[in-house]
Amino acid sequence: MNAFYNKEGVGDTLLISLKDAAREEISYEREGDVARIFNKETKETTGFNIFNVSSYLQIEDNGPVALSETFVQDVNEILNRNGVSETLTVDLSPKFVVGHVESKEKHPNADKLNICQVNVGEETLQIVCGAPNVDKGQKVVVAKVGAVMPSGLVIKDAELRGVPSSGMICSAKELALPDAPQEKGILVLEDSREAGEAFQF
Structure with missing residues (x-):
């Protein structure tokens, strides 16, 4: 919702x-x-x-x-x-969380894309990422499916060049953080953050 x-x-x-x-x-x-x-x-x-x-x-x-x-x-x-009988329910679990990149492999159909397995606490998500600096072992910010980015973009399950992707590994610019660098690349967090922890911004 x-x-x-x-x-x-x-x-x-x-x-x-x-x-x-x-x-x-x-x-x-x-x-x-x-x-x-x-x-x-x-x-x-x-x-x-x-x-x-x-x-x-x-x-x-x-x-x-x-x-x-x-x-x-x-x-x-x-x-x-107003006479509507339906009742809405909503998943209020955090949609922006710390993720741990457990593995990275090249996308078979796209030179600039990588397929990452990202631990977000209770589950591991497969996320296709095009950032040049993404790597195994990093702590990153993950926008899970259902997240609404500051731009208004809603994160959905997708398929990128034939590979399923659930979520997005975010850059500082995409998160509209102050003083975000202009060059391409995801935001890498300090290693002390726990996978699955909510990311506040």
Whole structure:
């Protein structure tokens, strides 16, 4: 689940995305201030637009909205008040974490890409990375699937040149850190950080 709010650019509407869907696949139905967006064929809900949201909820964010248990409870209450029976649940585990690069091998179909196995605590993710400085043994910042980058990019499972990739190893620039170097390359952390630990920025 991702939420987005930009009163200046979009108006007083909270946009909630649950699943990706092509524009031609979706349809809408409206109950009060809530528009449910769903897949025409499967009828599965892919998102909600909540209009006049400031009459229900104060949102300080401008862009991606930080998710919390309280925020999700508030949204569920708005849905309920507008006659929508669905209840949203959200995975609130950290999406930016410290990763330990356990192995690196060349991508078979791309000279500048490497296939990395990255330990992020409870699991090891396969991540295809194009940074010239990535190497085995490093502690790095991993944006897991579902993370929303400062640019607004949502991290998804992908396939790069035929190889599955789950997540992204981040540079300081991609994380919008102050004084980030302009040259290409991932951010390498001090070795004392624990794999799986949340990365705050």
